[in-house]
Amino acid sequence: MSNQASTLFDKVWDAHVVRKIEDGPDVFFIDRHFIHEVTSPVAFLGLETRGIGVMYPERTFATADHNTPTINQHLPVQDPLSANQLKALEANAAKYGISHWGLGHARNGIVHVVGPENGITLPGMTIVCGDSHTSTHGAFGAIAFGIGTSEVEMVLSSQCIMQPKPKKMRVNVNGKLGKGVTPKDVTLYIISKLTTAGATGYFVEYAGDVFENMSMEGRMTVCNMSIEMGARGGMIAPDETTFAYINGREQAPKGEKWDKALAYWKTLKTDEGAVFDKEYNFDAADIEPMITYGTNPGMGQGITRAIPTSDQVEGGKATYDKSLNYMGFHENENMLGKKIDYVFIGSCTNGRIEDFRAFASIVKGRKKADNVTAWIVPGSHIVEAQIKEEGILDILTEAGFELRQPGCSACLAMNDDKIPAGKYAVSTSNRNFEGRQGPGARTLLASPLVAAAAAVTGVVTDPRTLL
Numbered sequence: 320m321s322n323q324a325s326t327l328f329d330k331v332w333d334a335h336v337v338r339k340i341e342d343g344p345d346v347f348f349i350d351r352h353f354i355h356e357v358t359s360p361v362a363f364l365g366l367e368t369r370g371i372g373v374m375y376p377e378r379t380f381a382t383a384d385h386n387t388p389t390i391n392q393h394l395p396v397q398d399p400l401s402a403n404q405l406k407a408l409e410a411n412a413a414k415y416g417i418s419h420w421g422l423g424h425a426r427n428g429i430v431h432v433v434g435p436e437n438g439i440t441l442p443g444m445t446i447v448c449g450d451s452h453t454s455t456h457g458a459f460g461a462i463a464f465g466i467g468t469s470e471v472e473m474v475l476s477s478q479c480i481m482q483p484k485p486k487k488m489r490v491n492v493n494g495k496l497g498k499g500v501t502p503k504d505v506t507l508y509i510i511s512k513l514t515t516a517g518a519t520g521y522f523v524e525y526a527g528d529v530f531e532n533m534s535m536e537g538r539m540t541v542c543n544m545s546i547e548m549g550a551r552g553g554m555i556a557p558d559e560t561t562f563a564y565i566n567g568r569e570q571a572p573k574g575e576k577w578d579k580a581l582a583y584w585k586t587l588k589t590d591e592g593a594v595f596d597k598e599y600n601f602d603a604a605d606i607e608p609m610i611t612y613g614t615n616p617g618m619g620q621g622i623t624r625a626i627p628t629s630d631q632v633e634g635g636k637a638t639y640d641k642s643l644n645y646m647g648f649h650e651n652e653n654m655l656g657k658k659i660d661y662v663f664i665g666s667c668t669n670g671r672i673e674d675f676r677a678f679a680s681i682v683k684g685r686k687k688a689d690n691v692t693a694w695i696v697p698g699s700h701i702v703e704a705q706i707k708e709e710g711i712l713d714i715l716t717e718a719g720f721e722l723r724q725p726g727c728s729a730c731l732a733m734n735d736d737k738i739p740a741g742k743y744a745v746s747t748s749n750r751n752f753e754g755r756q757g758p759g760a761r762t763l764l765a766s767p768l769v770a771a772a773a774a775v776t777g778v779v780t781d782p783r784t785l786l
């Protein structure tokens with residue numbers, strides 16, 4: 320590596336390689352391992368069967384999120400499958416001495432929200448979790464990606480993983496974002512251009528002044544959705560915004576340790592002249608508030624546009640027709656003005672404090688539309704507390720909304736929060752697959768501003784007209 324210009328990705332990857340296998344995957348060390356109730360029970364069972372333990376319990380962090388109810392969390396969990404999974408996580412964490420933030424714990428929340436907000440996620444780290452949206456943590460300049468259950472077992476037992484080195488892609492977005500255009504719109508725009516397979520086999524670095532000027536919450540939204548264009552993960556070089564976000568968080572380094580860490584973190588950027596296997600450039604001025612009209616996250620467009628015709632999109636006509644049929648939409652129809660039934664704000668994509676501030680900025684002084692059921696779900700108890708402290712809850716309550724308790728909620732409907740069949744939901748989450756939010760549910764992915772505009776008008780509305 321010595322004299323060669325390296326990318327941010329190379330620097331972090333190379334610093335973690337324990338062993339290189341000729342013509343094979345690298346064996347590399349994992350700094351942080353997050354676990355949740357869905358993908359860990361089988362891995363723990365594997366350890367038990369093999370009679371081995373957890374190598375570094377202090378590098379492993381458990382939180383309950385997917386199966387947790389978002390109301391009455393103080394009561395016993397009703398659904399037996401969910402209750403069992405939550406109990407298994409608790410028991411396994413206790414058995415192996417792993418920190419566990421279960422239901423009701425003050426720091427509980429969605430794994431990709433609680434890691435960063437407690438200073439567990441740091442620049443230059445390797446981070447894995449049995450969850451595809453682990454890419455979120457890349458916002459800090461970490462290499463973070465989702466793994467399967469057998470790899471969860473491997474990391475629990477050895478703190479290492481075997482991975483072939485992915486190819487490198489850089490996505491540059493420069494210029495100034497227009498009014499009402501948020502990080503969610505930036506990511507939906509990129510995915511609409513690259514398609515859901517456009518970054519398959521790559522690890523993406525996001526660069527350019529749009530990301531440099533973006534908050535950490537925004538960067539997390541963007542990195543979160545990297546996986547939706549097929550990427551292994553996404554990352555952004557750490558800078559003063561990153562350091563300011565981390566400084567003082569519960570588990571962040573303090574004192575001398577902080578100074579030492581900071582000096583290292585400042586070296587974590589792509590060198591001038593480093594080469595990527597693929598590079599894309601976009602102009603911020605071309606990005607509008609976005610909304611999806613189909614059944615994958617790449618089927619998105621500027622909210623003022625009409626639904627494309629099948630000859631304007633990639634992929635066969637049959638798949639396209641099936642998708643529009645599921646959504647109950649037609650080619651050439653306008654998205655603006657479409658009646659909706661549900662609004663969901665939350666998830667590891669848009670369940671952070673900035674998202675609720677954005678939502679409230681439109682709701683303030685208005686009322687919830689009568690035809691809308693709104694699920695407002697903070698990503699963690701810490702976010703929930705901030706919503707209350709900042710007066711956002713008062714704005715929501717005055718407008719006729721209710722705040723629920725933290726969890727994945729309607730993002731994937733593995734809990735009680737399911738959108739009924741045939742109903743339309745404007746959702747700030749990351750996937751609009753058939754049945755994702757409940758059997759037959761129809762999902763329109765969008766930003767918190769678009770969600771708020773829909774919640775107060777009852778139809779798909781351009782948020783710029785309400786700002």
Ligand SMILES: CC(C)[C@H](C(=O)O)[C@@H](O)C(=O)O
Nearest residue numbers: 357358385449450451452731
């Ligand atoms: C349940 C879990 C394994 C899954 C994932 O991997 O992402 C979920 O979080 C999702 O968003 O679909």
Ligand code: SF4
Nearest residue numbers: 452666667727730731
């Ligand atoms: S909020 Fe949604 S995307 Fe994120 S971890 Fe939970 S289910 Fe997966």
